[in-house]
Amino acid sequence: MTDFSVLDDPAWHALTTHHAVLGQRNGAAARYRTELSPIGGLARYDAGAFAELRPLVASDEAVGLVSAQQVEVPADWELLQAVPVFQMVCEAPPALPELMPVPLTASDAAEALELATATEPGPFRAGTLGMGRYFGLRAADGRLMAMTGERMRLGQLTEVSAVCTWPEFRGRGLAKVLVAHVSALIAAEGRVPFLHVKTENAAAIALYEKLGFVVRRELTFTVVRPG
Incomplete structure (x- = not known):
């Protein structure tokens, strides 16, 4: 049985766990390598964990934390934004669509x-793109119209991420x-x-x-950065 906790x-x-090889860890703090993603995580949300996160974040860099727990940002960190998101899971995904996207590479x-x-x-x-499998749909002229892929991987769960389409190609069902x-x-x-979506994105x-x-x-x- 899947552990959603x-x-x-x-x-x-x-x-x-699964993505330890893609990141850096210092005690109760961890983050993905800078070239991959600005996302990080903490074992607990207190001043000590933020202190252990500090050596992993450049002075001019911001890092994003995704948490169900309320984050109290220490005085020596700057809060840039706190965005509410819905976390959605799919235990009965649809079948593969007839239109087959193309894999995206480096x-x-x-x-x-x-x-x-x-x-x-x-x-x-x-x-x-190095965090998982990414796919795109291209126009007749070869232009990348839309893409989606995999990001975080943990337990029996894999995140669907980077769902995006150029405005001029929207309304064609590409994201679907x-x-x-x-x-x-x-x-x-x-x-x-599973995936994350802003609560306002109806x-x-x-x-x-x-x-x-x-x-x-x-x-x-x-989203925070060192003060």
């Missing part, structure tokens, strides 16, 4: 970063195809897909619900 602090559990990193920067699906860096494709691949491995939430995702609980994505 680890999703209350997904980054911490990913970085101390050679697609610049194009993927351009798309993510323009549409802001969440933290994304050029190296993020991509999320269905990635979710089906995850389920085929005997794992459960359109995305409705799409995910159509694909079988349900809200597990509300979390907060807290």
Whole structure:
């Protein structure tokens, strides 16, 4: 039976298990390598854990923490934003769609970063493609119209992430195809897909619900940097 409790602090559990090789850890603090993602996690949310996070974060860098627990930011850290997000899980993903996306590789990193920067699906860096399997859909002229992939991996769970489409290609069902494709691949491995979406993004939430995702609980994505 899937242990969903680890999703209350997904980054911490990913970085101390399946994704330990992709990150750095110092005591009660861990984070993904800078080139991969600015996301980190803490074993507990107190001054001591933040002190152990400090050596892992450059003085001009911000780090994002995803947690069900209320984060009290110490005085020597600056709170940049605290965004409420729904965490959704899908225990019965749809079948693979007929339209098959193409895998994205390191050679697609610049194009993927351009798309993510323009549409802001969440933290994304050029190296993020190395965190899991990423897929895209291309126009007839070869342009990357939309993409989606895998990010955090922990327990029997894999996160669906970076769901984004250029504005001029929206309304074609591209995100539905991509999320269905990635979710089906995850389920085929005997794992459960999950994702995070801003609580205000009603359109995305409705799409995910159509694909079988349900809200597990509300979390907060807290962005901080050293003071």
